[in-house]
Amino acid sequence: MMSEKAKQNILLTPGPTPVPEDVRRVMAEPIIHHRTPQYRKIFEAATASLQKVFRTKNPVYTMAGSGTSAMEASIVNFHQIGDETLVVEGGKFAERFTDLAHAFGLKPVVIKVPWSEAVDPKVIEAELQKNPNIQSVCVQLCETSTAVLNDIEAIGKITSKTQALLIVDAISGLGADKLESDAWGVDLVIAGSQKALMLPPGLSFLSVSEKAKDRMKGSNIPKFYLDIKLYEKGLKDWDSPFTPAVTLVIGLLESLRKIEKAGIENVWKRCTEYAAFTREQLQKLGLQIYSKAPSSTVTAARVPEGIDGGKLVKIMRDEKGVTLAGGQGSLKGKIIRICHMGAITKEDIQKGISVLGETLEEMKMTAKSK
Amino acid sequence: MMSEKAKQNILLTPGPTPVPEDVRRVMAEPIIHHRTPQYRKIFEAATASLQKVFRTKNPVYTMAGSGTSAMEASIVNFHQIGDETLVVEGGKFAERFTDLAHAFGLKPVVIKVPWSEAVDPKVIEAELQKNPNIQSVCVQLCETSTAVLNDIEAIGKITSKTQALLIVDAISGLGADKLESDAWGVDLVIAGSQKALMLPPGLSFLSVSEKAKDRMKGSNIPKFYLDIKLYEKGLKDWDSPFTPAVTLVIGLLESLRKIEKAGIENVWKRCTEYAAFTREQLQKLGLQIYSKAPSSTVTAARVPEGIDGGKLVKIMRDEKGVTLAGGQGSLKGKIIRICHMGAITKEDIQKGISVLGETLEEMKMTAKSK
Numbered sequence: 001m002m003s004e005k006a007k008q009n010i011l012l013t014p015g016p017t018p019v020p021e022d023v024r025r026v027m028a029e030p031i032i033h034h035r036t037p038q039y040r041k042i043f044e045a046a047t048a049s050l051q052k053v054f055r056t057k058n059p060v061y062t063m064a065g066s067g068t069s070a071m072e073a074s075i076v077n078f079h080q081i082g083d084e085t086l087v088v089e090g091g092k093f094a095e096r097f098t099d100l101a102h103a104f105g106l107k108p109v110v111i112k113v114p115w116s117e118a119v120d121p122k123v124i125e126a127e128l129q130k131n132p133n134i135q136s137v138c139v140q141l142c143e144t145s146t147a148v149l150n151d152i153e154a155i156g157k158i159t160s161k162t163q164a165l166l167i168v169d170a171i172s173g174l175g176a177d178k179l180e181s182d183a184w185g186v187d188l189v190i191a192g193s194q195k196a197l198m199l200p201p202g203l204s205f206l207s208v209s210e211k212a213k214d215r216m217k218g219s220n221i222p223k224f225y226l227d228i229k230l231y232e233k234g235l236k237d238w239d240s241p242f243t244p245a246v247t248l249v250i251g252l253l254e255s256l257r258k259i260e261k262a263g264i265e266n267v268w269k270r271c272t273e274y275a276a277f278t279r280e281q282l283q284k285l286g287l288q289i290y291s292k293a294p295s296s297t298v299t300a301a302r303v304p305e306g307i308d309g310g311k312l313v314k315i316m317r318d319e320k321g322v323t324l325a326g327g328q329g330s331l332k333g334k335i336i337r338i339c340h341m342g343a344i345t346k347e348d349i350q351k352g353i354s355v356l357g358e359t360l361e362e363m364k365m366t367a368k369s370k
Numbered sequence: 371m372m373s374e375k376a377k378q379n380i381l382l383t384p385g386p387t388p389v390p391e392d393v394r395r396v397m398a399e400p401i402i403h404h405r406t407p408q409y410r411k412i413f414e415a416a417t418a419s420l421q422k423v424f425r426t427k428n429p430v431y432t433m434a435g436s437g438t439s440a441m442e443a444s445i446v447n448f449h450q451i452g453d454e455t456l457v458v459e460g461g462k463f464a465e466r467f468t469d470l471a472h473a474f475g476l477k478p479v480v481i482k483v484p485w486s487e488a489v490d491p492k493v494i495e496a497e498l499q500k501n502p503n504i505q506s507v508c509v510q511l512c513e514t515s516t517a518v519l520n521d522i523e524a525i526g527k528i529t530s531k532t533q534a535l536l537i538v539d540a541i542s543g544l545g546a547d548k549l550e551s552d553a554w555g556v557d558l559v560i561a562g563s564q565k566a567l568m569l570p571p572g573l574s575f576l577s578v579s580e581k582a583k584d585r586m587k588g589s590n591i592p593k594f595y596l597d598i599k600l601y602e603k604g605l606k607d608w609d610s611p612f613t614p615a616v617t618l619v620i621g622l623l624e625s626l627r628k629i630e631k632a633g634i635e636n637v638w639k640r641c642t643e644y645a646a647f648t649r650e651q652l653q654k655l656g657l658q659i660y661s662k663a664p665s666s667t668v669t670a671a672r673v674p675e676g677i678d679g680g681k682l683v684k685i686m687r688d689e690k691g692v693t694l695a696g697g698q699g700s701l702k703g704k705i706i707r708i709c710h711m712g713a714i715t716k717e718d719i720q721k722g723i724s725v726l727g728e729t730l731e732e733m734k735m736t737a738k739s740k
Contacts, residue, residue, distance in 0.1 A: 009400065009402070011400070011401065011402070016401045016403060018401065019401050024398040024400075027617075028398035029394075030381070031381065031386045031388065031570055032381070033381065033383045033386060063435075064439070065434050065595065066434045066595070066613045066614070067612070068594075072595045099594065103597075194613060200397075200617040201404075202618060221592065222475060222592060224469065225438050225596070226595070242437070242439075243385065243386070245436075245570065247572075248570075248615075323403050
């Protein structure tokens with residue numbers, strides 16, 4: 001079904017990211033039933049290994065769903081209707097927290113941050129001092145739409161002293177940008193399978209601190225499929241409340257073994273090096289790095305004046321087999337994004353950026369000749 | 371990672387069911403991004419093919435999640451808080467509708483049906499006449515936990531004359547038991563990937579009739595991840611509101627092609643023949659068929675007096691490589707269930723039942739010698 005061209009594709013999007021061949025292979029084995037000792041063993045080992053990537057002793061729950069399902073779980077299980085939540089809004093995925101808060105009857109208190117910038121932790125501190133009713137702070141580790149990295153360590157120091165839960169969307173960042181969930185006092189860490197965990201999309205994850213667990217008791221927001229109490233009960237004997245995405249969990253264990261073998265600190269280091277390399281190469285092409293607080297997950301660069309960013313991405317993908325991401329929301333057509341996490345190699349990045357340079361030249365020539 | 375033993379496993383559980391090798395192979399190809407013409411084309415073709423299996427002209431929405439996520443979507447998108455819903459409760463999955471109704475502030479009106487029996491449509495008719503406030507009727511096509519088939523055609527004739535929506539959980543039944551969504555007037559059909567669609571778990575589906583769509587407007591139950599309005603918007607250009615489970619959708623198209631090639635009527639016919647064969651073989655072993663309204667999806671048989679059903683399933687699975695399902699809820703240890711849908715062959719069933727007969731003999735001998 002896949003064409004030869006697709007096979008030669010270099011995928012540099014911030015999710016899905018390339019899935020290593022051996023991970024794909026174990027997922028292609030004959031399927032097994034989930035209520036068997038064989039599956040429970042895999043799920044138990046994968047969960048233990050996930051905790052190492054999350055850097056947490058807290059339970060990590062695995063759900064069948066997109067990353068947004070775990071974002072929703074962080075809202076509906078740990079708040080009461082009418083709760084105020086502080087949302088750091090600096091990109092498309094940050095806005096999703098605001099949307100979720102509205103959808104479930106919370107009152108979002110929004111800190112607007114320019115899309116190219118990280119939030120100033122002092123602004124969060126001031127907001128929490130001003131408003132002691134705030135029950136949680138929602139922020140991205142890496143905001144995928146802008147390639148901005150927020151200083152979670154500094155924010156954790158602030159929230160730890162308050163009643164507010166720190167909710168971190170690490171969907172794209174986990175396993176690429178450094179995150180010390182326990183040491184930094186992060187209460188809820190949200191992740192997805194299709195980023196640095198090198199899997200297809202379809203699994204979402206949520207780690208839950210003791211402070212967050214306490215908050216569950218009073219939660220009165222209706223929920224069922226994403227009710228963490230049910231997942232908590234299931235985890236006691238490595239079961240899931242609903243049929244788990246068996247093959248993805250089997251792949252998860254395989255990809256986590258790779259991360260564990262390399263060591264998570266080394267993985268962060270590699271991503272940070274590749275990020276620096278990516279910025280350097282993009283700057284050599286004369287492009288301006290978009291984010292003022294660049295992440296190790298993904299890099300965004302402004303598309304040169306007079307170039308249609310959407311067209312650029314399309315030409316590179318359809319004619320040259322290199323898939324980058326364009327901009328989202330208000331950045332549509334204005335930036336390109338190159339990912340450097342998971343199984344993406346330095347060679348992939350180099351080749352991708354070389355094709356980018358080539359395509360930009362061609363587009364400039366065409367523009368001139370018109 | 372999988373042992374040789376697992377490869378020889380005969381999987382006869384009512385989900386996950388065996389995934390054909392070529393379906394596994396396409397899912398193991400290098401992953402592609404979902405916001406590309408390549409993926410949109412696959413998603414469009416898969417959705418069109420799904421409609422043929424659902425026997426509907428209505429839109430079919432695909433979500434990343436277990437079957438329960440589509441059950442939840444059928445509740446939260448098409449009701450108002452306080453709505454009365456008529457739940458036909460004749461098994462473990464029927465009870466899930468009651469749980470969902472409670473979780474989201476509906477008032478379930480429960481028709482208790484003995485677990486081995488199909489609901490009498492006249493009882494539904496009487497209930498709807500008695501209580502014109504009922505907004506929906508929730509019922510299983512095949513109740514997986516009891517192997518009972520309900521008469522959806524007869525129920526549809528009743529609900530079509532009322533304001534009540536007919537919500538059918540066809541998670542296990544779709545593609546095995548005959549279901550004519552449009553002709554029978556089913557408003558919401560719920561399905562999952564890991565049954566007759568021959569895929570791993572991780573996708574859920576919901577078809578929505580015009581009558582149901584009208585009901586969406588007034589819905590005031592909080593929702594976001596399972597908000598059908600967002601999926602409706604996405605479907606306009608073959609997009610999903612949240613990252614789709616790309617590889618599973620790619621596999622879906624492949625398995626739907628198989629179903630389309632065979633013809634859905636022939637698939638129903640084959641499942642019905644295999645079901646009759648299964649009942650016949652089980653009766654030859656002296657076992658009593660549990661369901662008084664047997665389905666073409668799965669067959670349940672009572673475990674003989676003095677035999678521990680849990681132990682039977684365990685011995686067959688761990689020592690003989692044949693995985694059957696046991697009973698759930700109040701039927702735990704009391705029945706065994708053999709599935710005959712999807713890629714399960716007559717030879718698999720024959721071999722499985724032969725191992726069942728052998729194991730029962732051994733267990734009886736051991737019991738006697740004690």
